Amino acid sequence: MRSIPHLSSALARTALRGAAPLMAAACIAGFTGQAVAQAAVDPSVDLAPLTQQWLDDAVSRNQTAGMPLRMEVSVGALDSRLRLAPCAKVEPYLPVGARLWGRTRLGLRCVQGATAWNVFLPVTVKAYGPAWVLTSNVAPGAVLTANDATEAEVDWAADNTPVMANPDLWVGLVASRQLVVGQALRQNMVRAPHLFRAGAQVKVMAQGPGYAVTSAGQAMSAGGAGDSVRIRMANGRIVGGIVGADGTVEVAL
Structure with missing residues (x-):
């Protein structure tokens, strides 16, 4: 196992003040896709050194x-049962997806050998960084x-699901399910408090190019700020919209 040193403490402090979920998403996006690299190897030696070097280089290049x-x-x-034919040049690559x-x-x-072959090697990439870990259920x-x-430091x-490394992102939110001591807080573990319940009358604002119309409707489910909900209007029509900070459901027409 090899460790790639973390970035400077100044950068780390700056990142902590930002949106950690976006950083995690950017990190994941940066590691996707295919990379091409070729290296001449002695077919009689183990492929692990070539693979480890390729992975270390790839992670270093792509770290945001x-x-x-x-x-x-x-x-x-x-798999120990594999018997690979000799190969003068092996190409590591990241499979699609x-x-x-x-x-x-x-x-x-194998891209240069009497018999072409293609195998897959299991790897594990860990990304240790700051996060908030529950001290109670x-x-x-x-x-x-x-x-x-x-x-605490955890493996992102x-x-x-992105971690929530900034307390501003989770303090005051509601647990979306049973949370257990020792868990690192992640996006899918919390939600905004409900501003209305299912069946409640809510204010609906429909917006279009150059105009906005306000009316009332009945919520078909509970909703909190940022939630996508469906509303039954007075004429029976069902519309979908996003709940605003004040509980108004904004519908784009």
Whole structure:
């Protein structure tokens, strides 16, 4: 296993003040796609050194500037039952749809040999960075406070859902499900408090080019700021919209 040093503390502090979920998304996006690299290897030696070097280089190239993450890449083993033909040149590549984040795989194909072959090697990419870890259990629907979590270093790549590294992003929000002590807070674990319940009368604002019309409708589900909800209008028509900070449902026409 090799560790890629984290970025400067100044950059880390700047990142912590920003939107951590966006940073995590950018990091994941930066590790997707295909990369092409070729290297001459002795077919009698293990492929692990070539693979490890390719992965370390790929992670270093793609690490987003400003990310307060300490990357670690580890290479698994090929199926021991495989018997690969000698090959003078092996090309590592990232399979379509794969990404260097969490448990993934790397392709290895022979591009110069008497017999062409293509195999997949399991790899694990860990991204250690600051996060907020729960210090007690939190019941569904409970409002989170600053006392519910403490800052710690966790593996962001242990889950595809972005972490919430800035307390401003989760303090005052509501637990969307049962949360357990030791969990790192992530986006899918919290939601905005409900501003209205299902069946409530809500204000609906329909906007179009150069105009805005306000009316009332009945909410078909509970809704909080930023939620997408459906509203039944007085004429029976069902419209969809986004809940604003004041509970108004904004519908684009």
